[in-house]
Amino acid sequence: MTPIDPVALTADLVRCPSITPAEGGALVLLEAVLTKAGFTCTRVDRGGIANLFARWGRQGANRTFGFNGHTDVVPLGDENAWTMPPFGAEIKDGYLYGRGATDMKSGVAAFAAAAVDFVTETPPDGAVILAITGDEEADALDGTTALLDWMKANNEAMSVCLVGEPTSPNEMGEAMKIGRRxxxxxxxxxxxxxxxxxxxxxxxxxxxxxxxxxxxxxxxxxxxxxxxxxxxxxxxxxxxxxxxxxxxxxxxxxxxxxxxxxxxxxxxxxxxxxxxxxxxxxxxxxxxxxxxxxxxxESFVTPPGDLSDLIASAVEAETGRKPELSTSGGTSDARFVKDHCPVVEFGLVGKTMHQVDERVAVEHVHQLKAIYTHILREYFA
Known part of the structure; x- marks a missing residue:
């Protein structure tokens, strides 16, 4: 199977107008990609919100690595202020432009691409789960919480989880989040x-x-x-x-x-x-x-340990930077995942998220996929 280009997948997702709570075709697209790669996919829609659960491997495996992210995006603001089409996914000067390019369709594309390539090339002794919601930017009542409720009712579980939100203030690899206020x-x-x-x-x-x-x-x-x-x-x-x-x-x-x-x-x-x-x-x-x-x-922290060490090691190996263990910023869906399993967040530089002309460095998207792939290899080694 040809490796998935995370930048191309990001572009495809950005072209989906998934302003919360609209699905916009983003989860339909991901379901097709993941199903083709052998993932068992289930739509977990609730309260008019679209959510996607995808698992590769055996249900109830002893080791299950989970990724969590969202495809819904915030409104455009003043559309006339955009210098690039907000759903055009056009690339200029090394940046891919569009609403959700940073927060966080690139993160979802990177972990989906990493997961697909990993299980295809080196099928692990365990399972990989992707829990992707369309309700993170709004009230988050029927998004990740709906996925976790469904997982509990259907005996699905993640051993650990990585949330792919942007975490670095200025440079790739600067910070990872082990908790939130x-x-x-x-x-x-x-x-x-x-x-x-x-x-x-x-x-x-x-x-x-x-x-x-x-x-x-x-x-x-x-x-x-x-x-x-x-x-x-x-x-x-x-x-x-x-x-x-x-x-x-x-x-x-x-x-x-x-x-x-x-x-x-x-x-x-x-x-x-x-x-x-x-x-x-x-x-x-x-x-x-x-x-x-x-x-x-509520406030929470995942104490530094095996999970944070694993992610920090992968980030340093791929970027040359040892990430700071941070708890700064606003809320994220990690606040729900922490009741299910240990959770850490790591993703891209978030400088332009929610802004006009939101954009992501193409180089960083490739780098993020490499980091996520490194994490999966080490976790299942």
Whole structure:
């Protein structure tokens, strides 16, 4: 079988207009490629989201290496600002342009190409699984979680997993991620009594209460960091009152905060702390404070060990760089995989992801396939 060109496969995937939650033909294309190579493929669609599970080898094998990634992409933004067609996959000056070129159709193409070539050339004593979702860039409710739920129900399992998200800030091979911070957002509503600003004793202005609460939350030191994480941070995102009048104190005001937290905290512990502070402010100012919380993911870390050593060794062998063990950045689907098996992330340079004229260095896509192939060879050696 002719080796798969990961750049050509990336281009084919970029030409699929899979703006989340649209499948756009990307998973149909991958299923055809993988089926031809002997993978058993199953569509695991849920909630209108397309997902693909593919396994080469025996179900229940003692050693199963898994890859996870996504083919959905973020919207284009101002399409007129693009200098290259966003779904054209055109190559210029050594870069392949298009939405998803970096995040992360090139990563999916690289691990699919590596997996196909590996099992074709040197069939391993074990199994290789590819779990590919179409719902990473949106709410992620029916993407990787649907795949993992289906795997559990059907006795499918990965021994370890590599998520192919972009991980390097500037140079190929700079960093791999062994964990991620948790992320949560809290929405506050403070309700008082509207009144004339000249007669404050007849009203209960919610604004001072909200200002106090936001100050208390944002000035509090959550921690000083841990062995693997920077200090947690709480950011006030908005305070909205919408009061155009100059002589009326409002009845209600709203605010939103976002917390990125390390493994000293959980979503539940931070929720309890914010609720306690909100209750204090409500009592001090005689207003009502309501809070709604959305937890996008808990903090986690895969302790350095066999999996991270394997990946770091392969990266150094192919790039000459020993990757930093990082936990920076936002959330990824690794936050779901970590409940299934040990998980590490490694992928391309992410400088242009989500930007206009998103692009990937052609050289890096070939290099990434070589790294993934190296990892598979060493894992099954």
């Amino acid at each position: 948790g992320s949560m957002t809290a929405f506050f509503t403070v309700t008082g009594v509207q009144g004339h600003s000249a007669y404050p004793h007849r009203a209960k202005n919610p604004m001072p209460a909200m200002a106090r609460l936001m100050d208390v939350l944002s000035s509090h030191e959550l921690d000083q960091g841990t062995d693997h994480f920077d200090p947690s941070s709480l950011q006030v995102l908005t305070i909205d009152t919408g009061n155009p009048a100059t002589n009326v104190t409002p009845a209600q005001t709203r605010a939103t905060v976002n917390i990125r937290f390390n493994d000293q905290h959980s979503g539940a512990s931070l929720t309890a702390w914010m609720q306690e502070e909100a209750d204090k402010v409500a009592a001090d100012f005689g207003v009502r404070v309501e809070m709604r919380v959305k937890i996008s993911g």
